[in-house]
Amino acid sequence: MDGSKHLQLPDQLVYYPLFKEWKALAGVSKPGALSVNLGLYAKALDLFHFSDYCYFIFNLQDVKTEWCSKGVKKLLGLEIDEFNVAAFFSMLHPEDLEIFQQRELLAIKFFKSLPKEHIFKYKLRHDFRLILKDGTIKRILEQAVVIQIGEDGQFQRTLLTLTDVDFLGEGFVSGLSFIGLDGLPSYSNIDLEKGWEECTNPLSPREVEILALLCHKKDSSQIAEILNISVETVKKHRKNMIKKTGCSDTNELVLKALRKCWV
Incomplete structure (x- = not known):
């Protein structure tokens, strides 16, 4: 991604509060070089990409994208060098602009409240609509994780995935959620006025493993092979989860x- 491109929006005042908070979160120290295998990082954090998707890195201090995967062409109809912050906001559905900013501002508040050792153990998830150049409207699931903080604890870079979730139908709407990893609590479909409340997961750890693989479109035979258990055991767990x-x-x-952030 061409990091030299500066933000150019038709009405920057609309987004100023959000950009101001992003920059404040990043502090004044310039981000250092980033060396990370993004594919492995995303896989380890279980960022779903069960349909067309793309990854990109966001530099909070400079409010710019620094890298984007090739999938952006199929997902959004943009070349890699066309995708930047300005392009993203220009595609955001007008009816989703306000709630997008409200969610992002609450997410900043949430991540600022975390102890330093938990910052890398949470991912943000929510959905919104984008309008492509050809007029097509796509519902997109955004997932984000922090991948770099400074020595002073300031947030510097995040890794985001955008995934097409149109195929899930009208029944799928994902409000703002914070998903805890490594046993940390999760907070799903957060009320923007009341703030976050811990959600409960009725599933066992093994059921969560199986459900995560189902979300990745794995069938019972594939799940059995991955988890080294019998197909009948997988089917039994699936039946129990449904009930x-x-x-x-x-x-x-x-x-x-x-929706409930069980996975």
């Missing part, structure tokens, strides 16, 4: 799991 969560089938289970 336990009050769902009618696997598709409903996956949708509910994503």
Whole structure:
């Protein structure tokens, strides 16, 4: 990604509060060089990309994108050198502008409240609509994790994925959620006025493993091989999860799991 491109928006005043908070979160120290295998990093953090998707790095201090994956062409119809912060905000659906900013501002507040050792153990997730150049409207699931902080604890860079979730249908709407990793609590579909409240997960650790693989479109045989268990055991867990969560089938289970942040 061409990091030399400066932000140019038709009405920067609309976004000024958000940009100001991003820059304040990053502090004054310039980010150092970043050396990380993004594919492995994303996989380790279980960033879903079960459909067309792209990754990109966001520099909070300079409010700019620094790198973007080739998938942006198929997902958004943009060349890599066309994708930047200005392009993103120009595509954001007008009806989603206000709630997008409200969610981002609350996310900043949440991450600032975390102890330093927990910063890398949370991912942000929410959805919104983008309008492509050809007029197509796509519902996008955004997931973000912090990948670099400064010595002073200031946030410097985040890794984000944008995934097309249109195929999940109108029943899928993902509000702002903070998903805890390594046993940390999660907070799903947060009320923007009340703030975040811990959500409960009715599933066992093994069920969560299986459900995560179902979200990645793995079938029972593939799951059994990955987890080194029998196919019958996988089927039994799937049946129990559907019954336990009050769902009618696997598709409903996956949708509910994503909304409730069980995975």
